[in-house]
Amino acid sequence: MEPVVAEQFERELEGAVEAATARAIKWCKIYPWVGGTSVTVKDRAFEFVREALTLTLQGRRPWKNNSVPLAGHLIGTVQSLISNAIRSADAQTRSTDDPAAINEDRVDPINTRPQTPEGFYLSKEACEQIESDAYAAAGEDENLGKFIEAVIDGHYEVAELVEVTGMSADQIYAAKEKLKRRRAAILKKGKK
Incomplete structure (x- = not known):
């Protein structure tokens, strides 16, 4: 990352992480089956944000800092990761199993929205x-x-x-x- 971009990244990071985390929590509540091994919606949301940051820093999801704020980039990356998780082979495998067992594998045991x-x-x-x-x-x-x-x-x-x-x-x-x-x-x- 170029020094100028790195400075901008550092300035925008805290607010961008907060915005991306808030959005990730919202989506993880809407799509509880993307939980993986996480215990709570909040934990899973943090995992998505960490992955988005890692992909950005590795250059695998490059941030176009001249055209989009870091918050928008991270939110878009998190949305993409969650979308991918929804369609992942793991989600599809579970979705073809016994539908009655879906509630046993919930990401948020406090959120009682049985399907x-x-x-x-x-x-x-x-x-x-x-x-x-x-x-x-x-x-x-x-x-x-x-x-x-x-x-x-x-x-x-x-x-x-x-x-x-x-x-x-x-x-x-x-x-x-x-x-x-x-x-x-x-x-x-x-x-x-």
């Missing part, structure tokens, strides 16, 4: 619909199609996506943004 088997299957249906919507948004765009397939196959890191798809990192980021815009347009049309 019924019906809710479990509706959630799984919603995930399948999102996947279908992503393909619809991709249309005939070859790069978007490759990007979606790679993500569905469990590749989330940019380096992995570059290797699997044969696209450049810039093409990966462009495909991600294009998919977001197209999906937002589809959702907006659906509300009318």
